[in-house]
Amino acid sequence: MKIIFNKNKGVSQLEFKSLFDNHFDKIRNYVYFKCGNIEQAEDIAQEAFLKLWEKRFDVKKETMLSYLYRIANNIFINQAKREQLLFNFQNSNQSRDMDNESPEYAMELKEFDEKLQKALAELSEINRVTFLMNRIEGLKYREIAENLEISIKTVEKRMQNALSQLRKSIEFKL
Amino acid sequence: MNRIEDLINHTENLKVPEGRSKSEIWADLQNKIGDDTVKSKKRFIKHPVFYYSVASTIILFFSVLFFLSYKNTTEIFVQAGQKEKVFLPDGSEVIINSVSSLSFSTKKWESERIVDLEGEAFFNVKKGSRFTVKCSNGTVEVKGTIFNVFSRGDVLEVKCTEGVVSVISKSGKTKHLEQNLGVKFNLDNNIGEIFSLNDSNTDLWTNGQFYFDNVNIENVFKEMERQFDINIQFEGKTTRFFSGYFTNKDLDRALNMVCSPMSLSYEIENESLVVIQ
Numbered sequence: 001m002k003i004i005f006n007k008n009k010g011v012s013q014l015e016f017k018s019l020f021d022n023h024f025d026k027i028r029n030y031v032y033f034k035c036g037n038i039e040q041a042e043d044i045a046q047e048a049f050l051k052l053w054e055k056r057f058d059v060k061k062e063t064m065l066s067y068l069y070r071i072a073n074n075i076f077i078n079q080a081k082r083e084q085l086l087f088n089f090q091n092s093n094q095s096r097d098m099d100n101e102s103p104e105y106a107m108e109l110k111e112f113d114e115k116l117q118k119a120l121a122e123l124s125e126i127n128r129v130t131f132l133m134n135r136i137e138g139l140k141y142r143e144i145a146e147n148l149e150i151s152i153k154t155v156e157k158r159m160q161n162a163l164s165q166l167r168k169s170i171e172f173k174l
Numbered sequence: 175m176n177r178i179e180d181l182i183n184h185t186e187n188l189k190v191p192e193g194r195s196k197s198e199i200w201a202d203l204q205n206k207i208g209d210d211t212v213k214s215k216k217r218f219i220k221h222p223v224f225y226y227s228v229a230s231t232i233i234l235f236f237s238v239l240f241f242l243s244y245k246n247t248t249e250i251f252v253q254a255g256q257k258e259k260v261f262l263p264d265g266s267e268v269i270i271n272s273v274s275s276l277s278f279s280t281k282k283w284e285s286e287r288i289v290d291l292e293g294e295a296f297f298n299v300k301k302g303s304r305f306t307v308k309c310s311n312g313t314v315e316v317k318g319t320i321f322n323v324f325s326r327g328d329v330l331e332v333k334c335t336e337g338v339v340s341v342i343s344k345s346g347k348t349k350h351l352e353q354n355l356g357v358k359f360n361l362d363n364n365i366g367e368i369f370s371l372n373d374s375n376t377d378l379w380t381n382g383q384f385y386f387d388n389v390n391i392e393n394v395f396k397e398m399e400r401q402f403d404i405n406i407q408f409e410g411k412t413t414r415f416f417s418g419y420f421t422n423k424d425l426d427r428a429l430n431m432v433c434s435p436m437s438l439s440y441e442i443e444n445e446s447l448v449v450i451q
Contacts, residue, residue, distance in 0.1 A: 012255065012403060013425055014442070020200060029190045038193040046199055050206055089188035116181055116188075135185040163182065170178050 016056065020049055023065060026137065026147075027072050033132040034076055034125055036087040044079075048072040069147050085121035089113075089136075119169045123162055130155055131162035204424060239263055239280065249277035252293075255403035257380065262289070266305070267298040269380045272400040294324040296377045312359060315340040321351075322377060328361035329393075333371055341366070378419075385419040394420075394432055395450070402428070407449045410438055 027048055032041035048071040052059065059067050091113060120128060130148075133139045134155075139147070141155045239248070252258045252270045259269045260276070263283050270276050274293025282288070287305040299305045301318030309325035319337025324330070332341045333356035341349045343359045347366055351357055354371045378385055384401070386394055391414045395406045401422040418435060420428035425448075429440045433450065440450045 014404075017200075020203070021196075024196060024199070028193075032190050038191045041190075042193045042199060046203055049203055053203075053207055088191050090191050091187055091189065112181060112184060116184055119181075120185070132185070136188055136190065166182050167178055170181055 016049075016053060019052075019064065023068060024049065026065075027068050029137055030069060030129065030133065031072050031076055033129045033136075034073075036085045036121065038088070044072055044075050047075050051075075066147050066149050070149070087117040087121055089117055115170065119166050122169050123165050127158045127162040127165060130158040131166075134159060207423070235261070247277050247279045247281075249275060251275040253403070254400050262287075264300050264302060266300045269296040269377070271295060271379060272403075291323055291325060293326060294322070294379070296320075296322045296380055311344045311361070313342045315342070320377075322379075326396075330359040332357055335371075335377065382422040383419055384422065386416050388415045388417050390414075391416050391432075391436065398428060398432070405447050407447065409449065409451045410436075 024045060028038075028041045028045040031044045032038060035041060035044075048068055051071045052064070052068055091109070120132070123131065130144060133144050133147075134141070141152050141159070144150075144155050145152045250258065250260055250270060252272055252274050254272050257269060257271055259267065261267055262278065263280060264287065266287075268276060268289075271294040274291070274295060276289055276291050276295060278289040287299075287303060288308060289306070290308045292310065295307075297305075297307070297316075298320045299316055299318050303317075305316050305318070307314040307316075307323055309323065309330060311325055311328070312330040314321070314323055314332055316337065316339050319339055320335040321337075321339050322333045322335070324332070330341070330343065332339060332351065334351040334353060336353055339351040341351060341357050341359075343349075343364060343366055345364050347359075347364060349357045349366045349368060351368070355368055356371050357366050357368050359366045384397055390412070391410070392408065392412050394416045395408050398404070398420065399406050402425050404425070414436065416432060416436060418431065420431040422428065425442070429442075429448065429450075432438075433440050438450050440448055442448050
């Protein structure tokens with residue numbers, strides 16, 4: 001009889017580091033889109049990686065990323081204290097605008113921002129996550145479908161729902 | 175209407191706020207990975223299923239051994255980057271280091287306790303009749319003790335933590351070791367020098383700590399290759415000796431622990447190649 005301990009089908013330390021480098025932001029942002037709390041998002045993303053490390057011998061390499069999304073989601077569901085969602089997105093082109101534009105414009109922009117973030121918070125969670133993965137993360141529909149293990153049709157549907165929900169709630173606010 | 179679309183499109187300008195830096199989170203994660211044994215223990219205890227699964231695993235393991243004992247030899251090979259703890263049919267415990275193999279005849283086990291070893295293993299032998307470890311470059315005989323055997327290439331090194339151990343080199347030289355003594359045979363130096371151990375550090379490698387006392391730098395890197403399952407291309411002088419240690423938790427840290435005191439520089443080329451100059 002021959003017993004061979006070959007656990008190396010799993011993830012090596014170096015691979016794990018590169019997984020972390022490549023995907024940590026994605027997972028953290030994904031959780032942030034759900035909870036709107038950056039500390040919580042970081043903690044959950046970190047825990048998801050820790051779980052992945054513990055399960056490193058059981059996971060197939062090809063499904064690693066979607067597995068990470070799944071664990072992050074599970075951890076979120078388990079520990080989520082359903083608080084009032086309050087997003088704190090930053091504006092990536094704010095500094096540029098501030099220099100060139102008048103204070104009135106800056107004011108308006110701020111108001112703009114607040115309205116949008118409130119409207120986003122009002123979206124249902126699955127629609128919001130899909131919408132923001134596309135709009136902020138810049139992920140393609142196909143990528144979102146693969147990561148969340150859903151069909152592209154479902155992604156399209158969620159995007160449409162998110163858009164129509166947003167239109168309605170913004171119209172109401174304006 | 176236009177304004178609504180503008181507002182929606184504005185989403186693309188949003189950025190997730192910044193929290194802690196990524197390197198900080200990675201360092202934190204590293205620490206948690208370091209003590210994952212402690213953590214997983216705590217977590218398991220919550221579930222009663224854990225006890226059942228442990229019990230059934232043990233039963234399964236012994237029944238497999240029992241079943242196979244009617245047949246032939248058992249061979250256990252441990253690949254790079256891993257270590258395995260196994261129990262022999264008499265309940266003796268062996269921790270096998272990376273790139274090492276252990277085999278024994280389950281049929282003859284009742285009459286004579288003999289195992290063949292290539293590489294390194296830590297033994298905790300149950301008291302009883304003579305227990306023999308055969309290596310390519312020597313033989314180790316004990317009755318019931320705790321000891322470590324390292325047999326790779328030209329080197330046979332045995333360290334005794336408890337009890338009495340007899341070591342017979344390939345050329346027939348016998349050395350007796352008592353508690354806290356070690357012996358090292360080299361092919362070119364067949365004298366078998368006995369040395370004393372500092373506070374029974376024979377099994378530190380089983381916790382992932384690798385200590386070296388004046389060991390050829392090449393052998394240190396060989397151990398590192400086995401621990402991390404990598405290839406090391408060493409382009410420095412090979413006649414240097416290293417005293418110190420590394421841990422197998424993190425490759426970068428381990429490389430640093432060995433390279434910086436020797437003023438060597440290293441580069442991780444890809445997932446399996448490290449170049450040292």
